[in-house]
Amino acid sequence: DIVMTQSPDSLAVSLGERATINCKSSQSVLYNSNNKNYLAWYQQKPGQPPKLLINGASTRGSGVPDRFSGSGSGTDFTLTISSLQAEDVAVYYCQQYFSTPPTFGQGTKVEIK
């Protein structure tokens, strides 16, 4: 199974400041035939189910604000919130869908400083 490791486990950022979350996979999730990274990001607010934010490492889902961006390739990925808003307080998870079983990172909790 591909192991997904996120860092940090938690971070506190001031409103309006940048938040950066890292995700590393134990093997590449880049599919060479189409040059796509099979990596998704989810946001889970307290008491709610996860919500898909990004797929293909960098493609925002429908209705996702453009302050959320994803980058990276191969084994190293980043989710950036460019200007943290109060409603962004949540746990964020990366997930690889390159191979079965699909696996998630352990999550990164984002709080307001």
Add this chain to the structure above:
Amino acid sequence: QVQLVESGGGLVKPGGSLRLSCAASGFTFSDYYMNWIRQAPGKGLEWVSHISRSGRSIYYADSVKGRFTISRDNAKNSLYLQMDSLRADDTAVYYCAKDVGYFETWWYFDLWGRGTLVTVSS
């Protein structure tokens, strides 16, 4: 509206059984692959099981293989998870989740239910 609603969770003793249901609405259920994903209290997400549109192709996590059975009834727009030989480490919120792919599977998930809590304890 487009939604998934799970039911059937509860308290069960170790070794017991439980059947979860997920009712889909607002989209053509039979066009999509479906999954169960769980989250132990205060923990991260763990994929549990996957079923194809017809129900003929099924996958399980190693942690539940041989104990859990996924199924679907497209006529009733419903997904199920039969859980047998339950253990304490099966305690979790169980989410029903829709695959993003239309008529195909991508193994990531764009619609989740609110979940149903399963507690395995004596």
